[in-house]
Amino acid sequence: MKRFLKSINVHELLRPLGQLFFFSLGTTVVLSAIVLILALILDRTVVGQTLFERLNVSLYTYTLVNLPQVAIDGLTIGFVYAAIALGYTMVYGVLEFINFAHSEIFAVGAFVGVEILIALDKFGILTGASLVMAYVYLILAMVGGMVIAGGLAVAVERVAYRPLRHASRLVPLISAIGVSFLLQDVIRLVESLTTGQFNRIFPTFGNFDRRVILGKMALGETSITLGVSIKSIIVIVSAVLMLVALNYLVNATKVGKAIRAVAQDHPTASLMGIDVNRIISLTFLVGGMLGGAAGVLYALKFTRIDPFVGFFPGLKAFTAAVLGGIGNMTGALLGGIVLGMLETYAGSYMGVFTMGAAGTEYKDIFAFSILILVLIFRPQGLMGANVAQKA
Numbered sequence: 295m296k297r298f299l300k301s302i303n304v305h306e307l308l309r310p311l312g313q314l315f316f317f318s319l320g321t322t323v324v325l326s327a328i329v330l331i332l333a334l335i336l337d338r339t340v341v342g343q344t345l346f347e348r349l350n351v352s353l354y355t356y357t358l359v360n361l362p363q364v365a366i367d368g369l370t371i372g373f374v375y376a377a378i379a380l381g382y383t384m385v386y387g388v389l390e391f392i393n394f395a396h397s398e399i400f401a402v403g404a405f406v407g408v409e410i411l412i413a414l415d416k417f418g419i420l421t422g423a424s425l426v427m428a429y430v431y432l433i434l435a436m437v438g439g440m441v442i443a444g445g446l447a448v449a450v451e452r453v454a455y456r457p458l459r460h461a462s463r464l465v466p467l468i469s470a471i472g473v474s475f476l477l478q479d480v481i482r483l484v485e486s487l488t489t490g491q492f493n494r495i496f497p498t499f500g501n502f503d504r505r506v507i508l509g510k511m512a513l514g515e516t517s518i519t520l521g522v523s524i525k526s527i528i529v530i531v532s533a534v535l536m537l538v539a540l541n542y543l544v545n546a547t548k549v550g551k552a553i554r555a556v557a558q559d560h561p562t563a564s565l566m567g568i569d570v571n572r573i574i575s576l577t578f579l580v581g582g583m584l585g586g587a588a589g590v591l592y593a594l595k596f597t598r599i600d601p602f603v604g605f606f607p608g609l610k611a612f613t614a615a616v617l618g619g620i621g622n623m624t625g626a627l628l629g630g631i632v633l634g635m636l637e638t639y640a641g642s643y644m645g646v647f648t649m650g651a652a653g654t655e656y657k658d659i660f661a662f663s664i665l666i667l668v669l670i671f672r673p674q675g676l677m678g679a680n681v682a683q684k685a
Contacts (some may be wrong), residue, residue, distance in 0.1 A: 309625070310541040314534060318372075318627050321635045322365045329643055336647060344649055357643065362508075362520050364642045365635070370526045370595065372634025377588040378611030379618070379626040380540060381581035387557045387621040388577045391463055395450055396469040398477035398583055399609020403443035403586025403591045404603055405481060407435035411497045417643065420499040428500030432594070436532070439586040446477075447582025448575050456571070481601040488625035491682055496597045502528065529591045536584060537627060543580070553577055557621075559670035610637075613665050617674030637661045 333354045336342055342353040380398055385393040414420050416433055423431065454473050458466045483491055483548040497517065505521040555563040556573045564570050592607060593599050614633045618625025641657035669678065 305436030306490055308537050310376075311534070312468055312504075313558040313624060313627060314537065314631075317631050318369055321372075321632050322368075325368075325635055325639045326361050326365070329357055329361070329639055330354070332643075332647060341647060341649055345646065353646070356646070360642065366522050366526065367642075369631070370529050370634070371638060372631040373530050373537075374588055374592055374595070374607070374630075375611050375614045375634050376627050376630025377533045377536055377584055378590070378607060379615040379630045380537065380623060381585045382612050382615040383618075383621055383623060383626040384553075384577050384581045385614070387623075388553065389459070389466075390465050390621075391455075391456070392470065392612070392620075393455075393465070393578075393581075394612075395454075395473040395477060396447075396581065397604035397611075398474050398481070399443050399447050399450075400583050400585040400592070400608055400611075401481060401599070401601065401604030402446055402477065402589070403439035403582075404486070404599050405494065405601075406442045406586070407439035407590035408494050408496055408593050410435045410438045410600060411499075412494065415497040415499070420497055423499055425501060426588035428502075432500070432502075432528070436587050436590045439590040440583040442584075443586025443589065444579045444583035447578040447585070451575060451578040457576075474639030478601055478604075485601065493598055493600050496593045500524075501596065525594050529595050532587065532591055536587060540580065540584065541623065548575065549573075556634065600653075610661070617665055617668055617675060619677040622675065622677045625675050625677030632664075632676075633661055636664060 333356075337353040345351070345353050345356060378396070381396045381399070382393060385391070385396070411420065411431065420428075420431060450473055455466055456467050458469055482492060485494070502525040503523060505523050506527070507519060507521045509520045542550075544553055552563070552568050552573050553576070555566065555568055556570055556577075560570050563573075588607075589604070592603070610633060611630065614629035615626050616629070617633060618627065618629030621665075637660065638659045640660040641654040644656060645653040
């Protein structure tokens with residue numbers, strides 16, 4: 295036991311926690327400052343006057359009071375994006391191509407986890423389950439989603455990508471898009487044959503919907519309750535644990551060293567005795583398991599899923615990976631947090647700042663506008679690409 299504890303690299307365990315803290319804090323401070331400045335400017339315009347007549351509170355006060363809740367919601371979805379983005383960035387780091395089928399791997403994990411819980415609910419197992427058992431069943435659903443999604447990712451790599459490994463980069467990219475559409479239709483077919491329903495609802499059990507009240511803040515003649523739901527805490531904690539575990543695997547283990555060697559140079563890694571095919575399969579396995587777990591967490595957070603549930607989260611996660619620096623794990627963390635916070639801030643305040651002219655449905659404009667600006671002025675992403683250049 296002592297030898298095992300001594301073998302643990304504490305630095306690699308703590309480093310991603312520090313990165314997550316500073317990324318979250320820095321993003322929150324920057325976006326909050328921008329929103330408050332806009333609120334201060336608009337407070338003396340017709341926007342501020344309209345809000346004061348309706349709620350008897352200034353626009354600046356309204357913005358300030360709502361900031362903590364908006365930040366919590368942004369972090370929750372940001373960590374989900376980061377977990378999915380790591381799947382994209384790991385595959386790109388090793389093979390230098392975008393696995394667009396990863397979004398459907400995410401969807402498969404979500405469906406497997408939800409179907410496990412629905413089956414347990416049909417047998418009456420979830421009804422009246424104790425608090426401890428509720429968490430056990432949730433973990434069971436996550437493990438099931440991770441195993442199936444990871445196995446599917448390995449199968450996709452073996453069948454659709456490995457034969458095309460030495461082809462031009464466009465060929466495996468087209469293959470990935472084809473696999474993405476194929477998996478969407480497979481999910482639809484399986485659900486049609488087994489349940490006859492495309493939309494599946496995450497069962498209600500345990501205390502996941504209960505909110506932990508953090509405090510109340512006065513807002514004019516009323517008050518706003520600041521709180522976070524149990525399921526949001528589960529999403530954040532689970533995502534952080536997965537990110538820390540992945541960072542430790544890649545940076546502090548022999549397997550991780552092999553992954554980094556293959557990412558740098560396939561032929562040289564093979565000459566050094568590394569089984570390149572096995573390491574690539576392992577990379578897809580880990581990325582797929584991350585995607586499957588993220589799918590279950592997404593279903594827990596948003597309750598309803600359908601065969602196309604992976605498209606937009608997958609697109610956002612890919613955007614996050616590019617935003618942070620494709621192939622860079624730290625960049626994927628930063629990109630996911632920034633993107634989740636950005637779209638949450640935009641969705642929460644856009645309707646107020648535009649007097650309802652542009653609501654939550656336009657939040658993606660800001661996220662993708664930032665992506666375009668980053669690609670124009672810093673194509674390698676915020677943290678820079680971390681992929682070895684081949685001669």
